[in-house]
Amino acid sequence: MRTNAARFGSFWLAALCVLLSAGFARERQARAGADEAKGGEPWSAAETVSAEDLHRELTSKYGQRPEIVYVGFRTLFAGGHIPGATFHGTASRPEGLEELRNWASSQPRTASVVLYCGCCPFERCPNVRPAYAALHAMGFRKVRVLILPTSFAADWAGKGYAIEKGM
Numbered sequence: 001m002r003t004n005a006a007r008f009g010s011f012w013l014a015a016l017c018v019l020l021s022a023g024f025a026r027e028r029q030a031r032a033g034a035d036e037a038k039g040g041e042p043w044s045a046a047e048t049v050s051a052e053d054l055h056r057e058l059t060s061k062y063g064q065r066p067e068i069v070y071v072g073f074r075t076l077f078a079g080g081h082i083p084g085a086t087f088h089g090t091a092s093r094p095e096g097l098e099e100l101r102n103w104a105s106s107q108p109r110t111a112s113v114v115l116y117c118g119c120c121p122f123e124r125c126p127n128v129r130p131a132y133a134a135l136h137a138m139g140f141r142k143v144r145v146l147i148l149p150t151s152f153a154a155d156w157a158g159k160g161y162a163i164e165k166g167m
Contacts, residue, residue, distance in 0.1 A: 042133055049114060049144045055161045058082070064112065066144070071100065071131040072117035072152075080163040082116070082156065087167065091117075091131035101134055109139040116145070118152025 049057075058065060068085040070077045077087045089099030107113075113135060117127040128145055135143050148155040157163050 042129060042136070043143075043145055047144050048147050050147055051155050051159060051161065054082075054114060054146055055156075055159075058084075066112040066114045066142075067107070068114050068116070069100070069103075069131070070117070071096075071115050071127045072119040072125075073127075074167075076119055076152070078165065078167050080152070080157060080165050083162050083164040085116075085164070090127060091134070092126035097130055097134055100131055101138065104135055104138055104140065107140075110142065111140065112142045112144075113140060114144045114146055116148060116152070118146075118148040118156065120151060122147060122149050 057063065058068075065084070068082050070081050070085045070087045071089070071091040073090050074087060077085075081087070086103075088103040089096030091097050091100055115128055115131050115135070117125050119125060119127065122128075132143060132145055
């Protein structure tokens with residue numbers, strides 16, 4: 001038979017568990033709300049750039065050029081990419097993400113980086129989100145995502161912006 005002290009301790013332990021669970025649930029809900037406020041994306045609107053704005057930035061004589069990193073499929077990169085962009089693996093694949101991390105490990109965390117893919121409609125892109133998450137987790141805070149709503153072909157090359165071919 002349990003003593004009153006043992007029952008009292010069990011009661012407080014159960015109450016503590018309920019309170020902690022409620023706190024964790026509120027935290028998850030708050031994070032989900034923050035993601036919804038950002039459009040469900042891991043980045044904010046300030047961490048995106050349009051094709052027009054990036055083109056203007058790259059062709060300007062002023063300011064420092066960001067590091068442009070293509071995170072899509074190797075064959076698409078070879079077929080045409082933003083001049084000066086580099087390829088460090090397909091970010092939707094574990095080996096590609098590891099290749100990106102290896103490259104990033106030698107870069108200053110203050111580097112201005114623009115990630116892009118353009119393999120398909122942006123909302124379905126399997127590459128940009130894991131690449132952004134990986135760099136952000138490594139401490140990069142000047143990462144922007146190039147928004148190509150339809151594809152690289154339509155939203156960059158189709159607008160007459162310069163492209164480079166090959167690896």
